[in-house]
Amino acid sequence: MHTKRIGKSLYLIDLEPGGYKNFIGSYVIKTAQKTILIESGPTNSIPALLHGLDELKINPELIDTVAITHIHLDHGGGAGTLLKYLPNAKVLVHPKGAPHIIDPEKLWRSSQSVLGFVSDIFGKPEPIPENRIVSMIEGTISLGNVDGDDAKLTIFETPGHASHNLSFHESFNNGIFIGDAVGTYFPDFSTVSPTTPPPFYLDASLASLDKLINYCPSLLYYTHFGKANDAIRRLRGYKAQLLMWDKIVQDAVKRNQTLEQITDLVFTEDPAMSELSTFLREHKIYAKTAVENSIYGFVEYAKKAQSKSRS
Numbered sequence: 001m002h003t004k005r006i007g008k009s010l011y012l013i014d015l016e017p018g019g020y021k022n023f024i025g026s027y028v029i030k031t032a033q034k035t036i037l038i039e040s041g042p043t044n045s046i047p048a049l050l051h052g053l054d055e056l057k058i059n060p061e062l063i064d065t066v067a068i069t070h071i072h073l074d075h076g077g078g079a080g081t082l083l084k085y086l087p088n089a090k091v092l093v094h095p096k097g098a099p100h101i102i103d104p105e106k107l108w109r110s111s112q113s114v115l116g117f118v119s120d121i122f123g124k125p126e127p128i129p130e131n132r133i134v135s136m137i138e139g140t141i142s143l144g145n146v147d148g149d150d151a152k153l154t155i156f157e158t159p160g161h162a163s164h165n166l167s168f169h170e171s172f173n174n175g176i177f178i179g180d181a182v183g184t185y186f187p188d189f190s191t192v193s194p195t196t197p198p199p200f201y202l203d204a205s206l207a208s209l210d211k212l213i214n215y216c217p218s219l220l221y222y223t224h225f226g227k228a229n230d231a232i233r234r235l236r237g238y239k240a241q242l243l244m245w246d247k248i249v250q251d252a253v254k255r256n257q258t259l260e261q262i263t264d265l266v267f268t269e270d271p272a273m274s275e276l277s278t279f280l281r282e283h284k285i286y287a288k289t290a291v292e293n294s295i296y297g298f299v300e301y302a303k304k305a306q307s308k309s310r311s
């Protein structure tokens with residue numbers, strides 16, 4: 001079973017790229033009036049996504065929006081391929097991301113250099129015609145009547161993980177699709193690790209978390225992976241975790257420690273990382289994306305911050 005109903009008018013499809021379950025999800029909002037997909041996932045998972053839509057008995061012709069939180073391969077990389085199967089859909093993306101999905105060559109090259117072998121598991125993005133893109137940094141989509149209320153999807157910016165991160169709040173379950181703005185969630189552990197690849201922006205991330213808290217959500221929908229309740233506690237917890245990493249990494253960079261030493265420190269000093277240690281180090285993709293790239297992004301941020309404070 002690849003699909004699951006996770007709330008009123010809301011479904012999760014497990015895309016299982018490379019056979020990894022509970023790793024990347026797409027969400028489907030289906031009301032009487034509207035069908036919207038959140039995250040296309042990567043190119044190589046499009047067959048799994050189409051299979052999931054079929055399992056949910058969703059007619060692809062009814063989907064009019066594929067909203068992507070950001071253009072990284074695991075979130076929006078498959079949108080170009082997906083559109084070939086969704087004749088009436090447009091891709092909703094941040095304006096800073098739009099040029100890179102119209103012509104994805106640069107995105108693909110930079111993904112190959114940052115992700116290495118993982119980019120081949122995700123697959124190369126196909127270009128998207130400009131007339132099938134809607135770019136915005138804020139707005140509202142009316143979803144019609146859900147249980148007697150006027151349901152809506154609110155779009156807003158949450159930069160930090162990427163400079164062009166969007167989040168989407170749905171009013172009928174009071175949940176937010178956050179992309180990677182609140183880290184990577186591991187449902188089996190009910191804990192989170194930071195998702196901070198370079199270029200990472202700590203101040204922007206913290207401000208985005210405050211913005212998310214101000215929506216007073218009950219639920220968070222992580223692309224990696226799944227629905228989590230107790231949203232406010234998790235948002236505050238992620239802020240605290242980022243500040244903890246900042247302290248660990250800043251101190252270590254001052255002492256000229258290597259990336260390997262800093263990684264060991266993070267695993268020892270952050271209790272969430274200690275708990276996840278074996279799982280993360282053994283997961284072929286997370287070892288690269290959640291551990292190596294996230295710690296590297298934080299180190300680069302710390303170096304930049306320290307050279308700025310010296311000048």
Ligand SMILES: [Zn+2]
Pocket residue numbers: 072074075179180223224
């Ligand atoms: Zn991601």
